[in-house]
Structure formats: C-alpha cells, structure tokens
Amino acid sequence: MKNGISKLAFLLFFTTLTFQANAQTAGEGSTYLYTALIAVVAILILGAVLQVADSLMRIEAKNMGMEQDNTNFSLFPAWSDVFKPKTPDFAQNDRVVNLQAGHDIHLEGGAKKEFLNFTPTTFAVKPTDFVGMSPIPKVEVEVGAEVKAGDVLFFDKKRPDVKYVAPVSGEVVAVNRGEKRSIAEVVILADKEQTNYRSYNVPDLSTSRESLVEFLLGSGVWPMIRQRPYDVVADPLDFPKAIFVSTFDTAPNAPDLNFVVAGNEAAFQKGLDVLGKLTEGTVHLGLNAGGESAPAAAFTEATGVEKTYYNGPHPSGNVGIQIHHTNPISANERVWTVGVQDLITIGKLFIDGRYDAERIVAVTGAELENTGYVKTYIGANLENMIKGNLKNDHIRVVSGDVLSGKAVPTNGHIGFYEDQVTVLEEGDEYEMFGWLLPLSPRPTISKTYPNFLFPKYKFTPNTNTHGEKRAFVVTGQYEKVLPMDVYPQQLMKAILVNDYERMEGLGIYELSEEDVALCEFVCTSKQPVQSILRQGLDMMREQG
C-alpha cells in the first residue's frame, strides 16, 4: 500500500515535469510555474511552522507525564491510523496490531475440515527436536520394556530435572541411533487401546510456584514450555517476564487451530490458568484479526490473559512476531511460549490427572489424494497417513510446514512440536531457461512474475531451489516479509562474521528460525537464512 502510493507519486512527479518542460517551450509557462513554486514554498513554510508547534506540544505533554505509550498528542493523526485496515467487529474491544510486511504463500493441498481415519501404530520421541539438548541423553528405558503414557523415556544429563516422557502406552521397540552414537529416536509400539496412564498427584493451582514447577518438570509436560530467545526448552530457574500463546498459524496450509481446539475449551483455559501461575508478568494470547469470522470462543473468551489481535499476512501468526509487537525481548530477558495443543495437554493433566498427548495433525500437501486432520498422539508415525494416499511417489515428506519443517522419511515420525505434515514434489529437474521463461507457475513475491495479479491462485510447489546460491546482492527484500523493527540482512552478516555485539544489538534475541523462514524463501541469493540464524543463536547461547 505504502509502496504503491510512493511509486505513484514518483510517476506523477515525472509527468508534471514533462508538462512543465512543454509549457516552457510554449513560452508562457514560466509565470505559472513561478506562481506554483511560490505556492509550494508557502505551503512548506506553513507546514514547517505547524510541525515545530506540534513537536513542542508533544514535548510538553511528555514532560508533564501525560503521554502514555500510545496516546497521540499530536495535532495530526498518525500515518498508521489513517491507512490502517478496518478493524473487524469481533476485535473492537481489544488491542489490534496491524502488520504490513509479510506474504501469504497459497499452496494446493490444504487440509479439509474433516477427520481422516488413520491410526498410526508407532510413536517416537526424538531428542533432536529439542534444540540445545546434548546428543546422547540418558535413556531410562530398555528395548522391550512396557511403558505407560507419561513414563519417563529419557532426560538431558545437563538438565536432569526436565523429563521427556512416553506419549502413549505400549512397548519400547527401538532406540535408534544417529551419527556418533547420538540418540535419534525412542520408538514405542502403541497399545491398541490407550487406557494405561501413569498416575499423578496433581497439585492444586493455589500451591506455590516452586512446587508447581517441580510437578510440571516431573510430569513430562515441561518440554512443551519453550523459551525465547533461542527457542529452546524453558529453564526452570527463570522467571519469564511474560508468556505468549499464539492461537493461529499463518504458515502455508497450517492447521486451523479454531478447528483443533473444538471440544478442548476447558483444557485450554486450565492450561492458561497454569501459565498464569508461572509468571509474575502477563500471559498474552495472540488472536487472528484477519479471518473472515471471529476466532473460536475458547480463544476469544479466555480469561486471565491479555488478548491482542494481529492482522496481517504470514508470519503474523508466529509467536515471535507477536512478542516483538507486544512485549519485546531485550538482552537477558526471558519470555516463554506454549503452543495451543501443548497447552491443552497441560490443561488435561490438571483436569484428568493424566498425560494425554493427543494431537490433531493436519495432513496436507498437493501430492496427497486425501487431506484432512488426523487424531493421534505426539510423535506419530507417518507411514499409514501417506502410503496409499499419494498421487506421485517422487516426493518429500515434511514434518511441519514447507517453510520451517523438517524433512523426514516416508516411514518417519512427526516432530514433538509439530501438528502438520506436508507432502510435496521433489523438484530435481532441469528446466530450460527456467530463470528467464519458466514453464510452470511458482510462488514468488517478485513482480517480474505475473503472480501479483492473481493473489488467490494456489500453487503446486516443488523443492527446486530455482537458482544457485550467491553472495548477498539484493537489499530491502527481507524487510518486506519480516514485520519487525529488525534489519535481517545486516544481522545475518553480523552472524557470518561472528560479531557478537552487533548480533545482540540488531536483535538476534527476538528471532527464531520460523520468523525468518520467509526471508529465506524470498532470498534472491538463495542464502540459508534459517541455519545462519541458528548458528548465531547457538553462539550467543554458548556465551551465556
């Protein structure tokens, strides 16, 4: 919008210039021109006087302590107020944040709002899903052991308090190892009927924070609480300044959390109540103001939280973006985040007294015959969701969305934090003059393609890089898709040259991989932005 106006103004300027040149050749133009110029100058001077008076007024207001965060004491309305999109009715009573930057990638193969009848048989918990965990955690179970849902599987030797537990009851059938004897996954063959739950002594919510934390740690739900910066499992020793929950996901073909939360409203609210005990600050709930209708009642009627609506394209649903616009993270500060389905599990633990790791997973992708939602548990095997459901077998299976998910084998397991599976075509094909005259439509933000004329078109993506890796050349591109006051390209350069001070100054603490995923997608130079950021985050974390 803003870009459009500026471009128009620029063209208009040139047009007037042409007219002036023509007028001048006619001979009569100069007097008109000077009159016009004098008028312009007069307006400018008047504007300057007003501006000075206005600034003085605002300074005065500030000195008197009248100016709160967002009060506008100026004579003029703020630009953002004039051009802001209309606030939907359902968001009228809460704070609304409008985000301009970003891009929604529309892809074929979104999940239909129906449950598919797939029942995965094995489930796995993968230490690699937890950033920063030592590669060889202490495994508490042996192959062949019977486990109940909630029994401890392993823990990190660096942080033995945090237990990682079995999502289902059944038999441990494998402890698979990866490179250098690291533990890749602990696989459980689930019982047909899930009735065997570990029993807990659930504390009352009026108990002290200390004993609540202790219970959460031992029960196995603690890893669901993650910490920003670094996007790692929260440190039980921290007091987070706030806890954030995003109730919508804007990633390509992401699950509709309004659909997912249906039937679990009480558990969701209970989970929020638990979070309220963990911080002295606020529990923030981020809601979608961009939808056609109001979000689910579980979200809009949640209590004990501060609700903020966000209106904008992806990544506005990312919790990192929401933190930035609501309560940004500075050096040494800690903010915790919890996903909606994780929060429901925590809530159920307090309501039913058992570890119910149920997950509703969106099965998506243009290469699947049937898309929809599957009711299963954390770490479900993907094989029977995908086999027999494919249009084509030259595919890649992604646990998560296409921007920041992880590629897994067809018979692999979904990640701990993921509630989406995407299947897309491998793009390992040569394309003649593909850079100049591409044959198939492809998602892009570049206006050298006619995509911007068809904003609703759904693309069938493949994994081709559409070009080779190059040094950073194009500038201003990342800023178009990252709605934050951050200079992503300069931050990436600071990481690449190990400039710690710069990284911290430019806001590395506020970002995680999913936030810069769109930057990586749009990058003309095909730079691996997410892995550069993770490299920087790891360096900062090791520094402490």
Added chain:
Amino acid sequence: MGLLDFVKKVEPDKKKSPFLHTLYDGFFTFLYTPDHVTKSGTHIKDGMDLKRTMVMVVLAMQFCYLFGSYNIGHQHFVALGQHVGFIEGFHLKLAYGLMQILPIFIVTHIVGLGIEFYYAAKKGHGIEEGFLVSGALIPLIMPPDISLWILGLAVFFAVVIGKEAFGGTGMNILNVALLARVFIFFAYPTTISGDEVWVAGLVKDADGLWTSSYNWIHTGFFNGIFEWMGWDTFKPGLAMADGYTAATPLSLAFQGGWENVTSVYTPGQMWWGAIPGSIGESCKPLIILGAIILLVTGIGSWRIMLSVVIGAAFTGWLMNMWGAIPFMDVPWYYQFSMGSLLFALVFMATDPVTATSTNTGKLFYGFGIGMIGMIVRVLNPAYPEGWMLAILFMNVFAPLIDHYVLEANVRRRLKRTTVVKRVETEEAATHGAH
C-alpha cells in the same frame, strides 16, 4: 530431452580442466536452471534468482541501446551536414551506429567476462551474474569514439581492482561501470571530455579541418550492399558542416547559461535526445521507460530514485535562487533533461551492492547523490557533469550511512533493557552467572 543429454555429454572434467568446467557451468546454467533441491531450511524457494534480477535490469536498458546505436550514426551525419532529418539516411545511420557500438560491447564483455571466468575458476565457484549488468552499462556511458584499448584497460581495472579484489559480485564498494568510466576520465581525460569526443568518425586532416573517415567495413562491405540496393553510401573525406559544434548542452550552459544552451538546442531536442553525448544517456523518455520497468518489477529502488530526484531538484532550485554564475540560472527542472542525470539515477545509483543496504539509508544516499552531483555539475570549473563522481563518492559513504541507521536501531533496542529476576541456586551464585 535430447538437448539436455547432449549438453551433459560434453561436460568437461572438473579436476582436469577447472577453467573449462567453470566456463561450461556458466553456459549450462544459462541454458538450464539446475536440478538443485532445497536441503535445509525452507523446502520451497521463491522463483526469483540473481540471473533473472540482472537480466531484468539489462532488459530495461535495451531501449537506450536501440536509441543510442542509431544516435551515434545520426550525430555523425548531422556533423557532416548530411541526412539532417532524424530518419533520413536510416540505413547509413544504423549501420554506422552498430559498427561503432558493437566493438565497444564486444571488447567490454571479452575483457570483463574473461576476468570473471578466470576468477570463478580460480576460486572454484560458479560464474556470478554481476558483470551482466556492468557489462551492459559500460558501453552506454562511453563516448561513441572511445579507443578500444583504452576501454579494455578501463574494464580490466574496474573488474580486477574494483570488484575481484574485494571478493567478487556482491562485495564491491564502488560501482564497477562507473569505475571503468572514472578510470578513463582520470587517465585519458581528453578522450572522454571536451566538445570533440561526442561525435564519432571525424578526423582532423592535414589542414586542420574535420572530415569524415571510414574503414573498410563501411566503404567495402556496407557501400557494396547499399550500392547494389541503389541507396546512399558512406562518403569518406566529407568536410564538417560550417558552424557545426558538437558541444553538449552542459558545456554550453557552463559557458553562457540557459540562453547559450537554447541557442543551439531546444528543450524538446534535449528531452528526446537526438544530440551529442555518451551513447546511452541522451534520450530521456526511453530512460524513464526503463525506470518504469525497474520500478514496476520492484528491482530498482524507488527510494533511491525518488531521493536523487528530490536532492537534485532541491539543489538546482537553491542555485536558481542564488544565481551567482550563468549556469546556476538554468531552471532546475531543465537540469533533468541535460546530461546524464536521469541515466545515472535510474541505472547507476540504484545498484544494490554499492548503495546503502537499509531502506532509511537509501533516502539519505539518494539525496546525497542528487545534491553533490548537482554541485559538481554546476560549480566545478573543469568539467560540467557530476553524476559519476557523486555516485562514486556516495558509494564510499554508503557503509557509513548504514552504520548510523543500524546504530539507531541498536539504541532503540538498548533503551528498553531491564533488570532480570532469576531463581538463585548455589551453582548460579558461585558461578556468578546471569
């Protein structure tokens, strides 16, 4: 995929002949987008890559190439007093223009791409696309009669010292095309400034008169064809028309202000561009067409273009107010149709590598170029044009502007730092952590 199989078959061995392999790779990736797939990070990628970006810029300047080539021939014949109308003697002007611009284009690319290929092979990476744009820009900013050896030397200097020494595409500090021009400007000033270099094909004979001069391609090859077709031919030894001056509007303005300019050229002539000058700079509507392409596709930065316009207009207007020398009295809006201001602001200032990288910085960068360029153009007694020097000057300052923009961002972040509470454990206390 018969062609693909054939092209794959002739692939040279990478170990035995790295240079040939680099060369092959360069042409292969031009012909076919490689089959690379995403490995880590995002699983899908935007359809845009550097090749497409660069080619869009090259396409945007094709109008300047078309007009520029023809205008070389046109100016040549106007100087001789023949075929004075713009489309009279079309075949002669086109043939003459092409014979001037093709060698310039070829020499630029042989030298520039040769160096690119050499360094790509030496460093073991793919051939980068940076020179596509530099190589297309260099001919457009040269006088039509530039000696090819000087041009080759300049391109060599610009690519080796200006770009490869800093690490190649994306790493250079100074605009490569302008560096080539500035090299000639300082090393061989008489070939690129003054009133006599902007019209091609005239030499001084023994009596000190300017006469037309052709080589065997014109007199042998083309005259043969034209005679056979029954058209006009190239005539060597024709004297320059009486009272003809090849002075550019800028040198006229420098000598005697706006009246002096309009006594030779009408504003319309300067706007449409059938006047002497560097090859690509003269036709303003076609440059604006190029600008529109760059703006619509979002490849050229509107921030830079707009702020250069504002900077130049503002400075021009201030000079109008001051009016100490005749040149200052040239109306500020006519400054845009003289010289290379538009060409520089559309194609040179917007180079993303050498401009500032922050959006805020781009506004200051552009304004600086507009202001300094206008000052050099009007106030410099030696040389009445300033955009090359202004852009190179601001190239050097771009990192500094970015630095202050980033510092402001860092300070905003520092302002909100707070004291942090944490559970005190014995271990934390003894280590004094956090």
